[in-house]
Amino acid sequence: MDKETSILILGAGTFGLSTAYHLAKAGYVNITVLEKSPTFPPELSAGNDLNKIIRAEYEDPFYAELALEAMAAWKSPLFAPYYHETGYLLCNSAAAPEKSKNSLLKSLESIRRRPAFQGKITPITSREDIRKVAPAFTGPMQWKGYFNSFAGYAHAADAMTAVYSACIALGVTVQIDSAVWTLNYSGDICTGATTAGGKQYDAAVTVLALGASLGSVLPEIKRQVVAKGSPVAHIQLTAAEAASLRGIPVTYARDLGFFFEPDPRTHLLKICPSMAGYTNYYYGGTSLSGLSLPPDDSAFIPARDEAMVRRLLRETLPALADRPLVGRRFCWCADTADSEYVIDLVPGKKGLVVVTGDSAHAFKMLPTVGGWVKDVVEKGRQDSARWRWKEGSDAAGADISWRVGKTTDFKEVEAEMRRDPEVVKAKL
Ligand SMILES: Cc1cc2nc3c(=O)[nH]c(=O)nc-3n(C[C@H](O)[C@H](O)[C@H](O)COP(=O)(O)OP(=O)(O)OC[C@H]3O[C@@H](n4cnc5c(N)ncnc54)[C@H](O)[C@@H]3O)c2cc1C
Incomplete structure (x- = not known):
């Protein structure tokens, strides 16, 4: 050319x-x-x-x-x-469904024998194992999985x-x-x-x-391709709190969600619940990015996802579990x-x-x-x-092997989108 x-x-x-x-x-x-x-x-x-x-x-x-x-x-x-390269802690909580456990095993299988990962993978079978790679975590964490030091964010x-x-x-x-x-x-x-x-x-x-x-x-x-939205939230930490979490691995409980080392500049800790994604058929037969949807959905995450985020925090960093969630938004991707x-x-x-x-x-x-x-x-x-x-x-009804839970349409959380306090309270 x-x-x-x-x-x-x-x-x-x-x-x-x-x-x-x-x-x-x-x-x-x-x-x-x-x-x-x-x-x-x-x-x-x-x-x-x-x-x-x-x-x-x-x-x-x-x-x-x-x-x-x-x-x-x-x-x-x-x-x-x-x-x-902070490393990657990939686990399942004790209550994880089989699908989530299978997905973790397949993921591990894809790297386990590769030369790049020799000496980089540590099995995780107890809370003590987790505290060896993330001493700042104080929650109960009855998780199983592995820690991979050749990964990060x-x-x-x-x-x-x-x-x-x-x-x-x-x-x-x-x-x-x-x-x-x-x-x-x-x-x-x-x-x-x-x-x-x-x-x-x-x-x-x-x-x-x-x-x-x-x-x-x-x-x-x-x-x-089907647009699917996933909620994202943050917790505003103080400089001292952020410093105490410096160097934590990317932490992903497959059935609960994941979070990262706090941002050194803003001290924000980003956290995402584990879920299969929301479609948005607002415009008819095609699920499209919902960012332009009224009313102000960018500042909204559904109560059930907020509950998941708080569960993940209770398992790992319980002192943060009841903090306000800030910077709540939806992130839209195109699933096949x-x-x-x-x-x-x-x-x-x-x-x-x-x-x-x-x-x-x-x-x-x-x-x-x-x-x-x-x-x-x-x-x-x-x-x-x-x-x-x-x-x-047709990606619309596909059961994506690595996504945990069921895809839901935005319509099902419409009342919450309008911030109906009674609906939100009932779901939390
Ligand atoms: C919550 C969440 C967490 C994720 N975490 C990870 C992760 O940890 N690791 C990872 O590898 N991936 C992750 N992803 C996936 C990753 O973000 C996406 O795969 C990637 O950003 C998709 O890139 P894209 O270019 O297709 O879409 P986008 O980056 O969304 O780009 C599309 C662009 O098109 C523009 N656009 C739309 N309509 C128009 C128009 N009419 N005219 C002009 N411009 C237009 C948009 O403004 C946008 O800038 C995550 C996604 C989500 C939602």
Whole structure:
């Protein structure tokens, strides 16, 4: 492909930014990225977060291999300042369902024999084992699982800003506050996109990287991807409290939820409940990102998820279990039925590539995913069957093996969204 080919990337989240970076690094000089959010890092991006887990264990060894490649890239100069190898405590509580236990075993199996993990994995069978790797934890923790010292977390928003700056330095144009409204075609050739403000962008190649909002611009995707939201909450610690938790591992009780070392700058401790995700069929047959939903759902998490967060804290850090939750929000991802990404040309269209189906496990691939998109853009085809367009596949009712619990629709928590105090009280 001619390095001057005009390339339009829609969405400056994890996939879009990484794509821009890899294409620009390969010498492409005519790249424009359109992003709906008015600021950067994009407030609507699932990647714009305090921190994300970076680990290689997967139920599927194929992704374990990819995650290992990504982890090597997290140690390269651009990404290393944002990667913190605190280790990863992966367990199940005594009450965990079989599904959760099986998922943990499969994950362990994907890394156990690999050379990179020799001497890095310690079985966890008691509270004392946990206190050896996390002495600050004082809760009862009747958990079983393992501690993996070759894993940690990334400061997600800062890493995105670093990639953004690298893109700008390489000559990429990033237009924020530019919501894509429609794709433009000449026959079956995609010629670019038009924003909600009516501005038309022409390009020879258009890459769709719209995360959980993809279906609003590309209805052809149908239920291959289903937007699912997961609640996120934080606890505001004092500087002294944050210091006392410095260096704790990323802690994930598969059936309860996970939390991270507190942020050194803000002293916020991020915590997410374990759950199967909320769909949002508010707009009809397609589940889309609900961030723009009225009323102010960004400051809301359902009572049952709050209860789960508090259970996780009671098990580990009981002194924090009744603290107010701050920075409550929903984070939206695009699930596929088999948790595989889709990186392919849109069938029946020329010059239109889609990168989607992150299935809530793709931030760790920020350093590498754009390289896979670049290959598809350059070859004009997807060689891996795993990542092809999955015509007819329906992620809506799929039972995702690693997700614990049942997918619920936002409608079921609508009354809480309206902050009906009686409903919330009854559920807590
Ligand atoms: C609670 C939670 C925890 C997670 N934890 C982890 C973790 O620990 N480790 C991990 O690896 N992954 C994690 N993930 C998953 C990870 O965040 C996602 O897989 C990844 O960010 C998806 O990238 P994306 O580019 O597809 O979507 P996004 O990053 O959401 O990017 C999509 C972009 O498109 C923009 N956009 C939308 N509509 C338009 C439009 N019309 N015009 C222009 N722009 C538009 C959005 O504003 C956004 O910036 C987590 C996700 C959630 C929800």
